[in-house]
Amino acid sequence: MSEVRKGYVRPIDFKRGLVDMSHGSGGRAMAQLIDELFLEAFDNEWLREMNDQARVPVPAGRLVVATDSHVVSPLFFPGGDIGCLSVHGTVNDVAMAGARPLYLTSGFILEEGFPLADLRRIVESMAAAAREAGVPIVTGDTKVVEKGKGDGVFINTTGVGVVPEGVEVSGDRARPGDAILVSGTMGDHGVAIMSLRENLSFETTIRSDTAALHGLVAAMVGAVPSVHCLRDPTRGGLATTLNEIARQSRCGMRLEETAIPVRPEVAAACELLGLDPLYCANEGKLIAICAAQDASALLGAMRGHPLGRDAAKIGEVVEDPHHFVQMRTGFGGSRMVDWLAGEQLPRIC
Amino acid sequence: MKYVDEFRDGTLARAIAARIAKAVDPGRTYHFMEFCGGHTHAISRYGVQDLLPGNVVMVHGPGCPVCVLPIGRIDMAIELATRADGDRPVTLCTYADTMRVPASNGMSLMKAKAKGADIRMVYSAADALRIARDEPGREVVFFAIGFETTTPPTALVVREAAALGLPNFTVFCNHVLTPAAISHILESPEVRSLGTVVIDGFVGPAHVSTIIGSQPYEYFAEEYRKPVVIAGFEPLDVLQAIEMLVRQVNEGRAEVENEFSRAVTREGNARAKALVADVFELRRDFEWRGLGRVPYSALRLKEAYATFDAERRFPMSEKSVPDNKACECGAILRGVKKPTDCKVFGTVCTPETPIGSCMVSSEGACAAHYTYGRYRSAA
Numbered sequence: 190m191s192e193v194r195k196g197y198v199r200p201i202d203f204k205r206g207l208v209d210m211s212h213g214s215g216g217r218a219m220a221q222l223i224d225e226l227f228l229e230a231f232d233n234e235w236l237r238e239m240n241d242q243a244r245v246p247v248p249a250g251r252l253v254v255a256t257d258s259h260v261v262s263p264l265f266f267p268g269g270d271i272g273c274l275s276v277h278g279t280v281n282d283v284a285m286a287g288a289r290p291l292y293l294t295s296g297f298i299l300e301e302g303f304p305l306a307d308l309r310r311i312v313e314s315m316a317a318a319a320r321e322a323g324v325p326i327v328t329g330d331t332k333v334v335e336k337g338k339g340d341g342v343f344i345n346t347t348g349v350g351v352v353p354e355g356v357e358v359s360g361d362r363a364r365p366g367d368a369i370l371v372s373g374t375m376g377d378h379g380v381a382i383m384s385l386r387e388n389l390s391f392e393t394t395i396r397s398d399t400a401a402l403h404g405l406v407a408a409m410v411g412a413v414p415s416v417h418c419l420r421d422p423t424r425g426g427l428a429t430t431l432n433e434i435a436r437q438s439r440c441g442m443r444l445e446e447t448a449i450p451v452r453p454e455v456a457a458a459c460e461l462l463g464l465d466p467l468y469c470a471n472e473g474k475l476i477a478i479c480a481a482q483d484a485s486a487l488l489g490a491m492r493g494h495p496l497g498r499d500a501a502k503i504g505e506v507v508e509d510p511h512h513f514v515q516m517r518t519g520f521g522g523s524r525m526v527d528w529l530a531g532e533q534l535p536r537i538c
Numbered sequence: 539m540k541y542v543d544e545f546r547d548g549t550l551a552r553a554i555a556a557r558i559a560k561a562v563d564p565g566r567t568y569h570f571m572e573f574c575g576g577h578t579h580a581i582s583r584y585g586v587q588d589l590l591p592g593n594v595v596m597v598h599g600p601g602c603p604v605c606v607l608p609i610g611r612i613d614m615a616i617e618l619a620t621r622a623d624g625d626r627p628v629t630l631c632t633y634a635d636t637m638r639v640p641a642s643n644g645m646s647l648m649k650a651k652a653k654g655a656d657i658r659m660v661y662s663a664a665d666a667l668r669i670a671r672d673e674p675g676r677e678v679v680f681f682a683i684g685f686e687t688t689t690p691p692t693a694l695v696v697r698e699a700a701a702l703g704l705p706n707f708t709v710f711c712n713h714v715l716t717p718a719a720i721s722h723i724l725e726s727p728e729v730r731s732l733g734t735v736v737i738d739g740f741v742g743p744a745h746v747s748t749i750i751g752s753q754p755y756e757y758f759a760e761e762y763r764k765p766v767v768i769a770g771f772e773p774l775d776v777l778q779a780i781e782m783l784v785r786q787v788n789e790g791r792a793e794v795e796n797e798f799s800r801a802v803t804r805e806g807n808a809r810a811k812a813l814v815a816d817v818f819e820l821r822r823d824f825e826w827r828g829l830g831r832v833p834y835s836a837l838r839l840k841e842a843y844a845t846f847d848a849e850r851r852f853p854m855s856e857k858s859v860p861d862n863k864a865c866e867c868g869a870i871l872r873g874v875k876k877p878t879d880c881k882v883f884g885t886v887c888t889p890e891t892p893i894g895s896c897m898v899s900s901e902g903a904c905a906a907h908y909t910y911g912r913y914r915s916a917a
Contacts, residue, residue, distance in 0.1 A: 447548075453539055456539050456542075457539050457542075460539065460542060463900075511913065511916050513912075513913045513916070515913055517585075518548075518583075518584050518585050519546055519547075519548050520546050520548050520551050520584040520585065520586070520589075520773045520774075521548045521551045521552055521555070521585070521588070521589055522584055522585015522586055522587065522588035522589055522773075523585045523588055524583060524584070524910040524911065525909065525910050525911065525912060525913050527908070527909045527910070530888075530889030530890055530905075530909070
């Protein structure tokens with residue numbers, strides 16, 4: 190007869206196990222999942238306190254808060270997965286205020302029946318991304334919904350950070366004459382995701398550009414503290430993001446098509462699918478707008494950082510009562526670069 | 539990108555533009571209709587008109603398959619997708635462009651989908667066939683639309699379904715024919731007697747012509763004395779075709795010329811034509827948005843393939859539904875009006891909330907002008 194060991198808890202089967210309703214019930218199964226998975230992976234002094242909230246020290250200055258929910262499909266894609274994406278997405282939203290991100294929170298919505306092996310892979314990727322970014326995940330929440338009521342896993346993350354003194358970055362600060370810069374090639378994430386969609390799969394070497402941009406932002410703000418606007422062109426791509434800024438700042442924009450960096454393989458995939466790379470999502474690129482006289486210093490700072498190597502000046506801000514974004518085409522004509530109409534591709538992030 | 543960038547080269551474009559500027563007679567205006575939505579899109583997207591002299595005017599034609607689909611046919615598709623009386627639930631497979639076309643009673647395929655109908659976007663007819671094979675419990679209907687370019691793939695899947703003896707696959711056929719539409723425009727009172735639409739020549743279809751060849755256009759050149767230059771969908775193709783049209787007009791010629799010789803022959807694609815002839819037959823007439831009922835302008839499945847014809851398998855009745863009164867899509871598709879002549883253009887009718895079909899498809903004249911060119915009319 191086998192001996193029953195006192196206090197023994199059978200470890201979670203991360204090889205073959207599945208998420209079940211008890212993992213979100215608030216009982217022992219949930220506590221065990223938190224202990225063996227989340228705490229283990231995200232481990233930090235605040236999380237270890239095991240409270241329903243985190244009490245964290247905050248440096249002086251203005252606090253920045255951003256939140257982002259991630260529903261990307263498929264969950265794993267070339268160059269990343271929903272885990273690291275959920276860290277990068279929110280870190281970037283905080284960083285686009287010119288801020289230094291400090292802490293993250295994470296909320297998981299799991300679907301009953303989701304493989305625990307996949308969940309562990311996602312959580313570990315998230316932990317690695319947070320560690321690499323130097324931004325700890327200090328509190329979190331887990332819920333489970335019945336099978337068919339979710340799609341594997343959804344992750345919400347919220348981030349807080351502080352803006353250094355003297356930095357005033359906002360989407361309404363673009364002024365006529367300003368230079369428009371981008372940190373690298375456009376459309377990589379969108380096309381990488383698209384290449385995996387069930388009715389569309391094609392062979393490609395394109396990888397998502399998902400990355401945390403706060404290091405790049407710190408270098409940029411260090412070189413040009415007076416930078417006017419920063420924004421990461423995620424859903425809707427470069428085109429939609431520039432239209433947002435044009436509307437906020439009540440100005441127009443003029444772009445040079447030939448100056449916009451696009452990988453040849455991304456251009457080719459878009460050509461095949463009838464898409465426009467300017468509308469494809471990015472997860473590791475930013476747009477910067479600054480006074481014309483600061484453009485070369487800012488561009489230099491961007492190119493000096495590994496995530497800004499392919500940075501380029503792509504156009505300028507102009508006066509325009511209609512707030513149109515226009516572009517001189519490589520062909521020699523001109524056209525508008527309008528808001529994205531409808532949906533180019535759903536659930537990209 | 540090889541084989542693409544060459545056809546968008548700015549230096550070459552300037553050279554052709556300079557030749558056109560030199561060739562045009564300043565004492566007259568040249569009106570050319572680009573039949574295809576693909577050309578309309580290229581002209582707007584690359585700003586081709588910026589390279590043309592002021593007296594070369596491009597008139598948009600009806601060659602956008604989504605635009606010419608009348609409301610009644612969309613209503614029929616929605617009815618099919620939402621029918622609940624059959625043994626098997628229906629899955630309607632459609633190209634993405636048709637999803638947002640406004641139908642009757644404020645409906646669209648997109649809205650029907652949101653209400654629970656199983657409507658799926660596919661990239662090819664073969665995807666629809668695959669769904670039928672994978673899901674034998676569902677009645678899979680392929681909403682087939684388009685000109686001669688998309689017809690052979692539909693024919694192919696019908697033949698494959700027949701070979702497999704698939705009991706749950708049908709095609710709702712809306713394939714239409716280019717030459718019939720061109721004849722209809724040339725016969726219209728606006729062109730023939732009223733003189734409200736001037737057409738000095740046609741930029742002929744690109745992809746359609748790879749299938750049907752250049753031969754079918756010879757009739758228009760001979761009978762109506764209209765030059766036709768078949769052109770590819772790249773901006774340099776269009777620019778070069780315009781130069782060729784200007785020269786024909788200047789020299790008083792009316793011929794079919796082929797700028798798109800890298801893909802189009804006089805005879806076209808014999809195998810594709812044979813495939814289409816095997817599966818389809820002419821309809822006596824068919825309703826087009828804007829053009830009304832056009833004789834012998836569309837296809838339906840032959841009797842031998844009747845079991846794969848959704849219109850024969852399901853109780854469907856042909857409907858004719860008038861367009862929204864404020865919408866000028868009809869006149870725009872005939873070349874009688876420009877998008878900016880429409881009262882609702884850019885106000886209540888936008889790509890987000892389209893009133894008419896020309897604002898839905900990226901090949902539609904209104905969507906092209908709204909998306910790429912509306913700064914011109916705003917200035």
